[in-house]
Amino acid sequence: MMTKFLSRNRHTVQRIGFTAITMMVILTIIPIIATIVFILIKGGSAISWEFLSGFPHDGMRAGGILPAIIGTLYLTLGTAVFSVPLGIAAAIYLSEYAKDNQVTRIIRLAIINLAGIPSVVYGLFGLGLFVLFLNFGTSILAASLTLSIMTLPVIISTSEEALRAVPQSFRTVSISLGATRWQTISRIIIKEALPGILTGVILGLERAAGETAPILFTGAAFFLPRLPQSPFDATMALPYHLFVISTQVPEMPIQIQYGTALVLLVFVLSMNVIATVIRSRARARRQW
Amino acid sequence: MEKSLSWREFIITRLIQSSGYSAILFVALIFFFLLREGLPTLGEVDASSLFNFRWYPIESYFGILPLLSGSLIVTLGAALIAVPFGIGTAIYISEIAPRWMREILKPLVELLGGLPSVVLGFLGILVLSPFLRVFLDLPTGLTALTGSLLLGGIAVPTVVSVAEDALDSVPRAYREGAWALGATKWQTIWRVTLPAAKSGVLTAVMLGVGRAIGETMTVMMVTGNAPVLATGLGSLFSPVRTMTATIAAEMGEVANGSTHYHVLFFIGMVLFIISLVVNVIASSVVFRAKKRAERILS
Amino acid sequence: MVDKIIIENLSLQYSDGTESLRNVSMGIPQNAVTVLFGPAGGGKSTLLRCLNRLNDLTEIKTSSGRILIDGENILDPKTDVIALRRKVGMVFARPVTLPMSIRENIIYGLELMGEKRKSKLDEAVERSLKLSAIWDEIKDRLDEPAIALSGGQQQRVCLARVIALQPQIILLDEPTSGLDPISTGKVEAALSELKKEYTVILVPHSVQQAARTADHAAFFLTGELIEYGDGKTLFTNPKQKKTEDYIMGRFG
Numbered sequence: 107m108m109t110k111f112l113s114r115n116r117h118t119v120q121r122i123g124f125t126a127i128t129m130m131v132i133l134t135i136i137p138i139i140a141t142i143v144f145i146l147i148k149g150g151s152a153i154s155w156e157f158l159s160g161f162p163h164d165g166m167r168a169g170g171i172l173p174a175i176i177g178t179l180y181l182t183l184g185t186a187v188f189s190v191p192l193g194i195a196a197a198i199y200l201s202e203y204a205k206d207n208q209v210t211r212i213i214r215l216a217i218i219n220l221a222g223i224p225s226v227v228y229g230l231f232g233l234g235l236f237v238l239f240l241n242f243g244t245s246i247l248a249a250s251l252t253l254s255i256m257t258l259p260v261i262i263s264t265s266e267e268a269l270r271a272v273p274q275s276f277r278t279v280s281i282s283l284g285a286t287r288w289q290t291i292s293r294i295i296i297k298e299a300l301p302g303i304l305t306g307v308i309l310g311l312e313r314a315a316g317e318t319a320p321i322l323f324t325g326a327a328f329f330l331p332r333l334p335q336s337p338f339d340a341t342m343a344l345p346y347h348l349f350v351i352s353t354q355v356p357e358m359p360i361q362i363q364y365g366t367a368l369v370l371l372v373f374v375l376s377m378n379v380i381a382t383v384i385r386s387r388a389r390a391r392r393q394w
Numbered sequence: 395m396e397k398s399l400s401w402r403e404f405i406i407t408r409l410i411q412s413s414g415y416s417a418i419l420f421v422a423l424i425f426f427f428l429l430r431e432g433l434p435t436l437g438e439v440d441a442s443s444l445f446n447f448r449w450y451p452i453e454s455y456f457g458i459l460p461l462l463s464g465s466l467i468v469t470l471g472a473a474l475i476a477v478p479f480g481i482g483t484a485i486y487i488s489e490i491a492p493r494w495m496r497e498i499l500k501p502l503v504e505l506l507g508g509l510p511s512v513v514l515g516f517l518g519i520l521v522l523s524p525f526l527r528v529f530l531d532l533p534t535g536l537t538a539l540t541g542s543l544l545l546g547g548i549a550v551p552t553v554v555s556v557a558e559d560a561l562d563s564v565p566r567a568y569r570e571g572a573w574a575l576g577a578t579k580w581q582t583i584w585r586v587t588l589p590a591a592k593s594g595v596l597t598a599v600m601l602g603v604g605r606a607i608g609e610t611m612t613v614m615m616v617t618g619n620a621p622v623l624a625t626g627l628g629s630l631f632s633p634v635r636t637m638t639a640t641i642a643a644e645m646g647e648v649a650n651g652s653t654h655y656h657v658l659f660f661i662g663m664v665l666f667i668i669s670l671v672v673n674v675i676a677s678s679v680v681f682r683a684k685k686r687a688e689r690i691l692s
Numbered sequence: 693m694v695d696k697i698i699i700e701n702l703s704l705q706y707s708d709g710t711e712s713l714r715n716v717s718m719g720i721p722q723n724a725v726t727v728l729f730g731p732a733g734g735g736k737s738t739l740l741r742c743l744n745r746l747n748d749l750t751e752i753k754t755s756s757g758r759i760l761i762d763g764e765n766i767l768d769p770k771t772d773v774i775a776l777r778r779k780v781g782m783v784f785a786r787p788v789t790l791p792m793s794i795r796e797n798i799i800y801g802l803e804l805m806g807e808k809r810k811s812k813l814d815e816a817v818e819r820s821l822k823l824s825a826i827w828d829e830i831k832d833r834l835d836e837p838a839i840a841l842s843g844g845q846q847q848r849v850c851l852a853r854v855i856a857l858q859p860q861i862i863l864l865d866e867p868t869s870g871l872d873p874i875s876t877g878k879v880e881a882a883l884s885e886l887k888k889e890y891t892v893i894l895v896p897h898s899v900q901q902a903a904r905t906a907d908h909a910a911f912f913l914t915g916e917l918i919e920y921g922d923g924k925t926l927f928t929n930p931k932q933k934k935t936e937d938y939i940m941g942r943f944g
Binding site: 116117119120123124126127128130131133134135137138139141142144145192195196198199200203204212213214215216217218219220221222223224225226227228229230231233234235238239255258259262286287288289309312313315316317318319322323345346348349352353360363367370371374375377378382 | 511
């Protein structure tokens, strides 16, 4: 009789616990979906060809946001140019060359650190080094370099994981057939790790595209009469634009705010979707 | 032909090696520049007024305590939300959800992690803050609580992904052993799986907290930006200002080289050191746990 | 019969303290199948990996002695290790096909050397697949992924991959351990053809396989070479008690 009571108790506890956790998950998931749907609905009506391809008028209160879109594209590209080759090379070093010693541990610590530095501190650093010390001024160059260092740890850690996932036996066989280490890496390892690396790169760039604080003092401008002509020009950018029009411009039409938010959201989320698709398709076609 | 191949290989190897070391270079560079522009503060502002309660740069009051307390209270609030929801969701995904649901939930949570903080701040201003003002009958909706709610949401994906990884890597044998002894799934989770994943879950929490401390745009947009020292629980419902928001808001207006400028860099240094400490502790927890596991298995 | 390989006083100890080879000396004749057999941990695989310097990839604490191939010590630091590995090919216990088509697997080693002429590559593919006794089975499927083949077929492709480089010595480390009896038979048959051109060193996965295939046999126990002799007589009339005990299955 006692055991029957106890066992019923245990299962009741489980049912309560599972319900609590399920509610937690629902409370976590619903805001995510609600956010996206909300912005889609509210901002959808602002989207038009003129909005996407036109320049702003009347102190941003009318017209389009093309320069912000182009600016974000430039910044994302600039970030990619610096962070992708460096990040992948560093990942190759950690995965294929580095020995398990103190120096390697310090490198890993440094990467963990870079990952944890607040984005606004990156902004300060970018201001101090690129804008002032190296005299690049408030420019796409300075902002891209700042964003690149911020994006580096993401690219390095996801790429290293992708490289390590490739079976060790491939390396052993390749070496036994007379390959050098680099031949093994370039002909087999990188090729097989590429989908994972690509996913990491896209996710890293996605974050860079959405960041405001690092570009605040290093490259972002609120109003520019024309598109940037060189890397030494400042630029408008979607996240910064959204920030300013939602907090600092009086009598800003709500439509345009939501529209800008929607464009930024779509920009960022589509990168997310592309990365997820690459990841699942690669998993299906794997030859190991 | 072999000779040129080995030359190429040599150069490539050197390039790859220097790329590996570059991370150290960048951390050092960042630290150096923060130091360079932040240390003069100690010469220009004496310690007693620095660690004071008044932040009013226009009249040269550079007391950073209200900023510290602002960051603290918002982060604490965020942690109180992110830890239960994050670990709970991780447990659900790893231990309870059926396979097909896992495939939907994981990308969905990852999606949240990708949302730009400025978008969340934007919604915070337009939706969350008026709602809280009405719902809690407050003079303003731009409070520490608003910031904590949004920050908690931002930190949750970090906590979920790391904790879920940690729970996933607990060997199946542990769970099966518990079931064989008659434990329910729930008991297994709490008494076996979670303790086994303890170090990974701890790391997840620390990384989530680190993420919350470092957030800038969201807090700047919704916490009201009043540099008032937080005193007790009531401050949760009034405006505060975080260190990150201070830097972001005021950096644009300072004169290069002025005291205000140096103080902002000083605050940046403080943030850098805090995140350094949090991350070193978080990673040493992982290292130590790995070493222990190696010893047990050998 | 000329010795292709002469091993002189070879000793080796891994970084984690496990001693792998203790003062091994032997000669390996040309154009014959030499079998290294014995219980697990005897040092057989380690010896193989010394012969193509694959041990360079693992953490070695100490090693001493010489291995002479055609009179040159391959353990000398000045050795061209890349060329050595083309000369001494290896087939592993689990068939490891590279993530590419069958054809690309076979020509991988040649492409590493810079060979680009399609005629040479095609000829190498056909020749090596024929020598591995698998040409007829897969000659119409060469552009399919190698992973699609059965285990036995994959292993013969791995053998062909090695042969394509026209080595002089072929090392096989328990090549049939995962294979069914028919595939095993095909691999063993290929070996007796191969020994006409190459020097073959085989670590068998059973004493029976050793007895079937050996021209010469060496018995290894915990890193030491216990007995070495003619393949026909060693299994029927071993000289050392330990050898006899192992062959009779008194320990494993």
